[in-house]
Amino acid sequence: MMKTDMNNHRSYGLYIHIPFCARRCLYCDFVSSVSDSKVIDRYVEYLKKELSMKLKPDDIITSIFMGGGSPSVLPVAHIEDIMAYIRSLVDIGDIEITIECNPGQVSISMLHALKKCGINRISFGVQSLNDDELRLIGRIHDSKTALDSIAMAESVGFTNINADLMYGLPNQSIESFHRSLDGILDSGVTHLSAYSLILEEGTYLYENRDRYTFPSEDEIVSMQGLVLTRIKEYGMHRYEISNYAIEGKECIHNMSYWTRKNYIGVGLAAASLIDDVRMTNTSVMSDYIQLIDDGKLPVFEEEYLTREDAMAECMFLGLRTTHGVDKKHFYESFGIQLDDVYGEIHAKYTGLGYMVDDGKSVYLNDKGLLISNTIMCEYM
Ligand code: SF4
Structure with a gap:
């Protein structure tokens, strides 16, 4: 049974997985697919069923993170529906609520709607501001669209905006990375996640890696060094290996992962950590639907962590943070x-x-x- 506070309330961060994208990026091994509206409608229906199985009226939800995939591929009515449904189950109060958006999949009216349903943090998958690099990794947007999307979110009143940036991309040079980094920081985002490209087996980029030129290890170290220097000039600080923020804009939800707080995940392949039990949902859509229809949690794997496992995890997650x-x-x-x-x-x-x-x-x-x-x- 999950640990509770003095009043027997369970406390956790809530993750909602949206496993759909407009197109598969060439490096992606996340659980996500290109699907039609019927599949998406049905998924949202089952997501709500899973929410009703997992959330209890007395729960204290400390943060919500809608990730993917690309949650911004959903019609905004579905996002409103999911948020309203969560509120019908639990009183969520004034907490950090993040949605991941792809540049180019937002509009002023959509952003207003997101804000109205309580979403107060947007994370844009910018990755680069070099159009050739974006094309080589199969992203659907270009640099102008990325900057326009950030500007739109700011104009609607979002004051907590993250941009993801990648280093180690095909054909990327230190100079092009520097330009992307500065362009993103100039856009006024309050948070930056800078990640290295990892070539995952089975992805197009991995299978065709010999056809691309990647930055050397030394160049990647220089890119990491650039991030450390430039973020300070923009008033940000590093608070985790790959994450940087203006003071007070650190991601509360992700911090709960690194500090091993409880979290509940709903949706395909979503993971939960409840005390020292980790549960991972199935990543097969038909199984997900069947298990919920059978009145069962759509769990594929349960792992009971030993005290030694939990101590080790506490160290290697905690040491990610500064x-x-x-x-x-x-x-x-x-x-x-x-x-x-x-x-x-x-x-x-x-x-x-x-x-x-x-x-x-x-x-x-x-x-x-x-x-x-x-x-x-x-x-x-
Ligand atoms: S948008 Fe993200 S989840 Fe979707 S295919 Fe690209 S990298 Fe994968």
């Missing part, structure tokens, strides 16, 4: 001192200059975040 892992919180969660479990690892990396132990918490500095994958392996 706050790191709080020693008091670790002790309260696991009943053992952080130093007694991982003291040797921390002595090694503080000695090498990658980690800081200030007595209250341990965290990676910029140098440590650069080799975080190596350090995280120590906890597994």
Whole structure:
């Protein structure tokens, strides 16, 4: 049973997965497909059924994140319907509510409608402001559309806007990345997520990787360095390996993942973490519908984390953030001192200059975040 507060209220972030896109990007391995309106209508109907199975009137929802796929591919009436349905189940109050949007899939009237139904944060999948790079990865938008979409959201009154930016793209140079970075920061966004392209097996880009020229490792390190320098000039700070924000605009929902708070996911392939049980929904649409029709949760996999698993997860998620892992919180969660479990690892990396132990918490500095994958392996 999920941990509750003193009044027996369950508290969690809510993730809603919308597994549809206008077109598959060439690097994408997310659970998403191009579907017709009948499939989309039916999915929304079942999404609501799953919501009614999982949400309880006394719950405290701390944030909502509608991601995908491309939620902006939904007719806005569906988004309004989902939000109204959640409100009919739980009193959600004034919380962060994010929607992921593809540039080019928003209009002034749609943005007004999103705002009216309580959505207060928009995350745009910009990825690059170089039209050749966008074309090579199969995005549906160009740079002008991306900047116009951000400007539209600002004009409608959104004050919490993220843009995703990718480095390591085919044909990308340090100069073109620099121009994309500056263009995005100039647009007035309050949050930046800068990710490296990962070539996932089975994607078009992976299968055809020999036909493309990718930036070298050294160039990618330079691009990461550029992000660190430029964000400061725009008044942002780094708060997670790949995430940067103006003070107070950090993503509350994503922070709840990195600090291992409870979250409930609904929709195809959505994951939930409830105390130390991780549940993942099926990613097969017909199974999703059948399981719900049978009155069952559409869960494909359940994983019961051991105390050791949970402690390790606490470390490699917490160390993604610049706050790191709080020693008091670790002790309260696991009943053992952080130093007694991982003291040797921390002595090694503080000695090498990658980690800081200030007595209250341990965290990676910029140098440590650069080799975080190596350090995280120590906890597994
Ligand atoms: S928009 Fe996002 S989810 Fe959709 S295909 Fe492109 S990368 Fe994948």
